[in-house]
Amino acid sequence: MPVVLITGATSGFGRAAAKRFAQAGWSLILTGRRAERLAELETELKEQVPVLTIKLDVRDAAAVSQALAELPQEFKPLTCLINNAGLALAPEPAHKVDLKDWHTMIDTNITGLVNVTHAALPLLIEAGAGASMINLGSVAGQWPYPGSHVYGASKAFVEQFSYNLRCDLQGTGVRVTDLAPGMAETEFTLVRTKGDQAASEALYRGTTPLQAEDIAEQLFYLATLPDHININRLEVMCTRQAWAPFAIDRD
Numbered sequence: 001m002p003v004v005l006i007t008g009a010t011s012g013f014g015r016a017a018a019k020r021f022a023q024a025g026w027s028l029i030l031t032g033r034r035a036e037r038l039a040e041l042e043t044e045l046k047e048q049v050p051v052l053t054i055k056l057d058v059r060d061a062a063a064v065s066q067a068l069a070e071l072p073q074e075f076k077p078l079t080c081l082i083n084n085a086g087l088a089l090a091p092e093p094a095h096k097v098d099l100k101d102w103h104t105m106i107d108t109n110i111t112g113l114v115n116v117t118h119a120a121l122p123l124l125i126e127a128g129a130g131a132s133m134i135n136l137g138s139v140a141g142q143w144p145y146p147g148s149h150v151y152g153a154s155k156a157f158v159e160q161f162s163y164n165l166r167c168d169l170q171g172t173g174v175r176v177t178d179l180a181p182g183m184a185e186t187e188f189t190l191v192r193t194k195g196d197q198a199a200s201e202a203l204y205r206g207t208t209p210l211q212a213e214d215i216a217e218q219l220f221y222l223a224t225l226p227d228h229i230n231i232n233r234l235e236v237m238c239t240r241q242a243w244a245p246f247a248i249d250r251d
């Protein structure tokens with residue numbers, strides 16, 4: 001039975017992916033910081049497939065490596081790792097942000113990503129051909145926009161890290177993909193605005209954003225491609241989102 005490890009499974013893309021992979025009979029390792037949400041998911045999905053939930057903060061390198069070292073035999077080796085845990089904070093301009101918010105984004109989106117990757121790589125390599133690592137980047141990793149500062153830069157890291165890993169994993173059979181979504185309706189904006197429900201609803205109102213299930217479908221597609229295919233980067237936007245012209249400051 002194939003095994004998928006999903007970080008940030010308590011909400012949004014991660015939770016939707018847990019349900020999508022369960023539907024197809026994959027064993028699930030689900031992680032996140034909110035234990036009560038992990039417990040709810042476990043109760044819901046354990047009727048369908050084996051489920052292991054681990055309360056884990058990806059920023060804690062020691063806890064991450066211990067959790068992966070202690071995986072029960074039935075959850076090894078790893079067929080797929082979805083490095084999904086991440087967040088944006090501080091939508092205000094760079095010169096107005098709290099430095100702590102920049103650090104939190106770097107610690108989660110970059111340090112957390114490398115912590116989990118480092119601990120999981122041997123388990124993916126053990127699985128060999130057909131195994132895959134899918135890292136959640138973002139359109140923000142390539143397209144600058146106001147208020148993206150460290151968030152966008154952290155997602156540019158995800159992209160280049162993914163390409164570089166492919167070079168080192170050459171010959172192991174392990175695939176690596178940077179999955180880069182555009183605007184998607186999850187708890188992402190609620191987190192970014194520190195709980196401003198009205199701001200979150202306003203962002204998605206009157207348009208048709210991607211839903212978590214749309215991204216879960218892409219994740220499942222990437223993980224189940226024939227062994228010899230590696231999609232390096234997959235950028236997905238809702239049809240109603242596109243780019244704007246350059247901004248010009250005028251007198």
Ligand SMILES: NC(=O)c1ccc[n+]([C@@H]2O[C@H](COP(=O)([O-])OP(=O)(O)OC[C@H]3O[C@@H](n4cnc5c(N)ncnc54)[C@H](OP(=O)(O)O)[C@@H]3O)[C@@H](O)[C@H]2O)c1
Pocket residue numbers: 007008009010011012013014031032033034056057058059084085086087088108112136137138139180181182183184185186187188191
């Ligand atoms: N929604 C979008 O528009 C969008 C677009 C492009 C890319 N993305 C990326 O997609 C990924 C998922 O975002 P989402 O939209 O699904 O947002 P979400 O609904 O807020 O989910 C984020 C998940 O990350 C987990 N997480 C955050 N910090 C963590 C930490 N320190 N340790 C462990 N888990 C942590 C959260 O779990 P706990 O709080 O329980 O720990 C939660 O399960 C992120 O990497 C995000 O940057 C989102």
